[in-house]
Amino acid sequence: MFRRSAATRKKYIEKGFGVVSPSRREGKLAGSARVRALSPRTPELLGARIRKARLAAGLSLAAVAQTDFSRAYLNQIELGRARPSTRILQVISERLRRPIEYFLQDPQNSILAVEFVLTEARTRLRQGDAAGVQTMVTGLLARPHLPLEVKCRARLSLAEALLNLRSIPEAIDLLRATIRDTETNGWRILTVELYDKMGSAYYLRRQPHEAGRWWDKALSLYEDANVNDPVLKARILGHRANVHYVAGQPREAIAGYEAAIEAAEAVLDMKQLGGIYEGLAMAFDRAGDLTRALEYAQRSLRLFETLNDVRMSAQLRNNMAEILLHQGQPIEAEALFLTGAEQLQRVGDKDLYPHLMAGAAEAAFDQGNHELAKTRIALALARAKASNDPLARFAAFRIAGRIAHADGRPDD
Structure with missing residues (x-):
């Protein structure tokens, strides 16, 4: 170094x-x-x-x-x-x-005070403190006489905080209003970032087609404005690759993720690079290349563990374990599922935990331990009821059905 x-x-x-x-x-x-x-x-x-x-x-x-x-x-x-x-x-x-x-000479509106709040907001977003950012930036926007450009930058941070808090409709309304201001004033780079964030909002809303439209707009404006911001370009390319992945186009997704790495690998931070590696892992898995899928999942896991990101580490363990199950390695998969579930238990996560416990149940089932599988799937089903993720319930019910069918209870 x-x-x-x-x-x-x-x-x-x-x-x-x-x-x-x-x-x-x-x-x-x-x-x-x-x-x-x-x-x-x-x-x-x-x-x-x-x-x-x-x-x-x-x-x-x-x-x-x-x-x-x-x-x-x-x-x-x-x-x-x-x-x-x-x-x-x-x-x-x-x-x-x-x-x-x-x-500061004017604690309410001095430029140093304003820049400090915006810098602190970006730092807290990276640390995962979305609620703190919402409070901080809302207070900033309530101050009188803020320049419009400063307001737009503050709204961008607030929108990201709202997305992290899953207040998606509110974030979309805020982004639309801010985009009108930046387009009117010709602030093209800020507009690119807002387009990118709007794509993320629709992606979280499970509307990949609309998300892709916004990401295409972001990339087009980025290129028209002759911008030289490789991190921003890599982020947009990675997001567009996500759309290919959910559309069932793994090869196109792989090309997109690789283009994102090529654009900015030397300057991406660990979280961004880890996210792209995760995307590559899932795309290679869907393309049937399980060896490459595990390779990129392991790379991503190392980065997120270095960042002490418990939820992403658990998510990656879940992904790796599912790959190992497909390869007929339930013992190795079980260890990953249980380690991830234990991590989430410590931080009180309710959404991802059912996925991991359901996976641990399936791993036990594949090893012939049906009683342990029943115990684990009962826990997964109970936790899925409290989850905000509908896919958690789907995952638990799928494996519960498989166990019930093996027990001669197909109606269950």
Whole structure:
């Protein structure tokens, strides 16, 4: 891995390379508006407040800077000769035990306060805190005098949070209104992201044809606008591959997933790459290439376990176990089903658990242990009643029917 020295890291952060503003994508469209919104006195006021808080805490420049940035850089900030990035201001606020709003000239609407909320929202979305993001961004949108471009970016984060909370109709309404604003103002890259998110909304609504239409629009606008954002392109390509998969076109899905990896493998984060590997695993499984399916499922599992994503790890164990059952390896499949079920039990998951327990019942049945299979399928059926996933009930009933038929109870 490429590593930087401590001194290089300081310079890297101080020059702002460690924080990429989303507005950079719009050709500095929003950036110029933000600069105009800041008072010429902003750096001096900000620096004075940081100095006052540092002296009140009895801390030296070195104690606040530590290894994140230099003492000289912090001194320049306090003198009003340098403006910290959102990340550096967050570090300073933590070291001085003051809320970040304390240092901003207008806690409600200063650009630093707004950017901090948007950055924090994106971080929490990656961490899975959709409810927290909903509260945070709703509060931001209630503030007066926000620029429309900022509102649109905030709505995009709010829509993603709503999708994660399965408030799909509400998310679709919000996305439609936001798309009208971005299309009217010509914010093409932001519009691409909104099209992509709208596709995800319809995909979650189990309307793959409509989802595919939005993803086609996203890719078309991406190419027309001559955008250079490989991560965004890979995400859209991966989503379009999902549509091929659910349409029963595994070879087309495989080509789509491979195109997504080719577009951005070097810059995709682990979660995105893990999701594409999962898609490849399912597509190869459907295409009958079980060896490649297991290979990609294992790659994906390693990434999601590194991320401590319990639900995705359990989902991948379920997928791998089903492949092993198809290959006539019920003992190995049973171990994966049970490990995944145990993981979900610890975090209180209700939707995926019935799938894994039903799979464990089928694995026991295939080994000839019908009594254990009955016990497990009874548990799967009970948990399926509390699940919000209709497919969980279908999976449990399918295996329950197989067990009942073997027992001479076909009507059950």
